[in-house]
Amino acid sequence: MKIWQILIAVVVLVLVAGAGYLYTQVRALEVEQLSDDLWVLRGFGGNTAVLKTRAGTVVVDTMTLGIQGDHIRETARALTGMPTVMIINTHYHLDHTHGNPAFEPGTRVLSTERTLQYLHTVDGDFWQGGAAELMPNETFSDRQTLFVGDKKIELVHPGPGHTDGDLVVIFVDEGVAHLGDLFFNGHYPNIDLEAGGTVQAWPTTLDNVLALNFDRVIPGHGATTDRNGIRTFQRFLQQLGDIGEQAAAEDWTLEQVRSTAMLTEDAGYEPIEFIVSLGLDRGFVLQRAWEEATGQFVRHLDTAGAR
Numbered sequence: 317m318k319i320w321q322i323l324i325a326v327v328v329l330v331l332v333a334g335a336g337y338l339y340t341q342v343r344a345l346e347v348e349q350l351s352d353d354l355w356v357l358r359g360f361g362g363n364t365a366v367l368k369t370r371a372g373t374v375v376v377d378t379m380t381l382g383i384q385g386d387h388i389r390e391t392a393r394a395l396t397g398m399p400t401v402m403i404i405n406t407h408y409h410l411d412h413t414h415g416n417p418a419f420e421p422g423t424r425v426l427s428t429e430r431t432l433q434y435l436h437t438v439d440g441d442f443w444q445g446g447a448a449e450l451m452p453n454e455t456f457s458d459r460q461t462l463f464v465g466d467k468k469i470e471l472v473h474p475g476p477g478h479t480d481g482d483l484v485v486i487f488v489d490e491g492v493a494h495l496g497d498l499f500f501n502g503h504y505p506n507i508d509l510e511a512g513g514t515v516q517a518w519p520t521t522l523d524n525v526l527a528l529n530f531d532r533v534i535p536g537h538g539a540t541t542d543r544n545g546i547r548t549f550q551r552f553l554q555q556l557g558d559i560g561e562q563a564a565a566e567d568w569t570l571e572q573v574r575s576t577a578m579l580t581e582d583a584g585y586e587p588i589e590f591i592v593s594l595g596l597d598r599g600f601v602l603q604r605a606w607e608e609a610t611g612q613f614v615r616h617l618d619t620a621g622a623r
């Protein structure tokens with residue numbers, strides 16, 4: 317074998333090993349059981365909930381990639397012994413919806429009307445052809461009560477925060493709420509101002525969530541927790557909003573905002589990373605709070621949100 321042949325062989329080996337590593341990382345799912353009939357799947361993208369009912373399986377959010385959607389579908393089937401009959405999408409972001417097309421056409425897919433609007437307008441290129449069959453096909457604006465087999469599920473749009481179309485899922489029989497990205501636990505949140513997200517109104521929206529009946533909490537990202545976990549995140553948002561307001565009132569530059577020491581409620585927060593940083597860090601949330609308070613953003617849709 318000549319040297320160049322060996323070199324090529326080494327390069328090919330490294331590429332294959334790298335691709336294998338990436339594939340394994342992306343497909344990896346951590347499974348946590350919350351009750352006899354409820355599990356959380358954690359992987360690259362938001363937290364997925366899997367509920368077993370007598371009428372089949374309900375899946376909340378489907379992560380980012382088709383291969384993740386496939387793995388969620390297979391894992392849910394293995395855990396519950398039942399095929400997925402319903403998907404609930406908490407909001408339109410790709411890390412919660414792009415696994416949908418891995419499920420059977422004809423599956424019930426629920427979201428708010430607002431979420432469906434954003435899927436069409438902001439992410440329309442993805443939802444073409446076969447993918448369009450797994451777009452939300454049952455929508456509501458404020459509140460929806462579902463009975464699936466032996467289980468009761470409440471879907472509530474509690475107000476704007478992460479976007480202006482997020483819903484919260486209450487698994488009534490389990491006493492568990494899935495908050496989607498209205499709650500990042502221990503991580504800096506994305507604040508989608510362009511899709512009606514708002515630091516200013518987010519704490520009040522979480523008050524509306526805390527008025528609902530549940531004990532355990534599944535966040536959109538981060539570890540499962542309880543109602544106090546939501547309150548901790550609420551204090552962080554309140555402080556972040558106050559900083560934005562003060563910056564606007566005193567004409568701070570973005571550099572002044574980003575160097576402020578006023579933000580303390582983010583102690584222990586970590587930026588979300590997947591092999592590389594996704595940019596959701598302290599500087600990002602301070603920038604978004606400043607942009608909201610000073611009106612420096614443009615909405616995707618003209619009309620104000622459902623609430």
Ligand SMILES: [Zn+2]
Nearest residue numbers: 407409497506
């Ligand atoms: Zn999101």
